[in-house]
Amino acid sequence: MTSDKITAPAVRARKKTGPKLAVLTAYDATMAALLDEGGADVLLVGDSLGTVIAGQPNTLSVTIEQICYHGRAVLAATRRAHVVGDMPFMSYQVCADKAVEAAGAMLREGGFEAVKLEGGEVVAEQIRRIVSVGIPVMGHIGLTPQSVHAMGGYRVQGRTPDARAQLVRDARAVEQSGAYSVVLEGIPADLAREITASIDIPTIGIGAGPHCDGQVLVCYDFLGMTRGPEPRFVKHFAELGEAVLAATRAYVSEVRDGSFPTPRHSYSSAQTVSPPADPEAPHGAPS
Ligand code: KIV
Numbered sequence: 001m002t003s004d005k006i007t008a009p010a011v012r013a014r015k016k017t018g019p020k021l022a023v024l025t026a027y028d029a030t031m032a033a034l035l036d037e038g039g040a041d042v043l044l045v046g047d048s049l050g051t052v053i054a055g056q057p058n059t060l061s062v063t064i065e066q067i068c069y070h071g072r073a074v075l076a077a078t079r080r081a082h083v084v085g086d087m088p089f090m091s092y093q094v095c096a097d098k099a100v101e102a103a104g105a106m107l108r109e110g111g112f113e114a115v116k117l118e119g120g121e122v123v124a125e126q127i128r129r130i131v132s133v134g135i136p137v138m139g140h141i142g143l144t145p146q147s148v149h150a151m152g153g154y155r156v157q158g159r160t161p162d163a164r165a166q167l168v169r170d171a172r173a174v175e176q177s178g179a180y181s182v183v184l185e186g187i188p189a190d191l192a193r194e195i196t197a198s199i200d201i202p203t204i205g206i207g208a209g210p211h212c213d214g215q216v217l218v219c220y221d222f223l224g225m226t227r228g229p230e231p232r233f234v235k236h237f238a239e240l241g242e243a244v245l246a247a248t249r250a251y252v253s254e255v256r257d258g259s260f261p262t263p264r265h266s267y268s269s270a271q272t273v274s275p276p277a278d279p280e281a282p283h284g285a286p287s
Contacts, residue, residue: 006041006082008114008136012180014041014213015202021181021214023204024222027053027070029077031219036078042204043078044116044216045071047086047146052220059145062088064105071110084138085112089146092117092126099126103135116183118144120170124177131178139174141167142208143186154231156207158187168195175199183216184208186233207233 001007014021023042026032027049035043049070050062064087071085085106092099103115114136117123127137142157151157158167167187174182181202184192189209196203196211205212217234220226224236225244254260 004080006080008082008180011042011082012201015200020212021202021204023214023216025049025052025216025218026074026078027219029073032074032081033077035219036081040081041214042084042216043074043081044084045074045086045110045112046116046218047088048218052218052226058148060089060148062086064088064091064102064109068106068110071106071112075111082113083111084114084116085110087115087117092123092130093119096125096129099123100129100133103130103137104133107135114138114180116140118146120167121173124173127174127177127179137177137179138204139171139179139182140185141170141174141182142184145185154186156186156188158191164191164194167191168198171195171199171203175201181214184212207231 011021021041022039023044024035024040025046025048026035026043027045032043045067047059047062047067049066050056050059053070054061054066067085067088071083075083087099087102087106091102099117106112106115115130116138117126117130118140120139120141127139130137143151143154145154148154158164168191171182171184179201181204182199183204183206184195185205186207187195189211192203192205192208193211196213202213204214204216206216218226221230221234222237223241224239225241226234227241251260
């Protein structure tokens with residue numbers, strides 16, 4: 001482990017020390033290397049991969065094997081960021097024993113440094129048991145995408161007095177069960193402020209306003225690569241979707257008119273002795 005590697009205790013300590021936690025999702029090695037080099041504190045291999053990678057309408061079909069496959073790729077390319085894996089739907093809800101086994105498999109097969117699971121009071125026992133075997137747990141309350149059907153869609157949560165009170169209880173239950181941080185998704189900003197002030201573990205917001213101890217966004221969203229309508233909490237920090245479209249159009253046009261490849265991008269048969277290896281070339285690429 002490098003000396004500047006961010007650990008679960010270091011994430012927890014940021015509640016008191018700051019700065020705020022900058023969290024992004026990642027699903028592959030190329031993206032993870034860039035986000036890590038850019039200074040993201042935490043990379044989350046979210047079950048959002050069901051929608052953004054697999055193109056499914058929701059996250060419910062994601063499996064532990066899929067999360068672990070993407071986790072290994074992200075871990076392989078990450079030097080500094082803390083890497084968390086999302087526990088898939090029905091891998092932890094049934095009972096605490098199954099939850100411990102699933103969390104263990106995620107560390108063993110995926111290499112994760114912590115797991116995240118959705119729910120408050122109803123999964124308190126699962127969190128407590130997973131933490132008791134030495135696996136750090138990040139909670140996730142508010143708009144919990146694995147409950148999309150129960151919520152009747154992806155709707156902001158905590159807008160009635162009862163729902164607000166329940167979310168405050170959920171946050172306390174997650175903290176008291178031993179979680180080291182908690183995601184607050186899709187709740188009013190003033191409720192997120194109240195929860196953030198009432199617990200001693202960092203809150204990481206997504207669609208929960210500016211008062212959390214950190215923020216998380218899906219990497220394709222913050223890079224402007226997602227097509228179609230987006231929730232209001234998404235901010236584009238780049239317009240890579242437009243850049244990909246422009247690059248693809250240019251490539252298609254150059255292939256069609258023959259201006260790519262040029263001699264610069266071609267090999268000649270005259271060269272008989274291999275030149276020194278190009279340190280910039282990817283492994284296995286001919287130079
Ligand atoms: O699955 C995911 O990517 C998430 C974050 C957006 C919080 O749960």
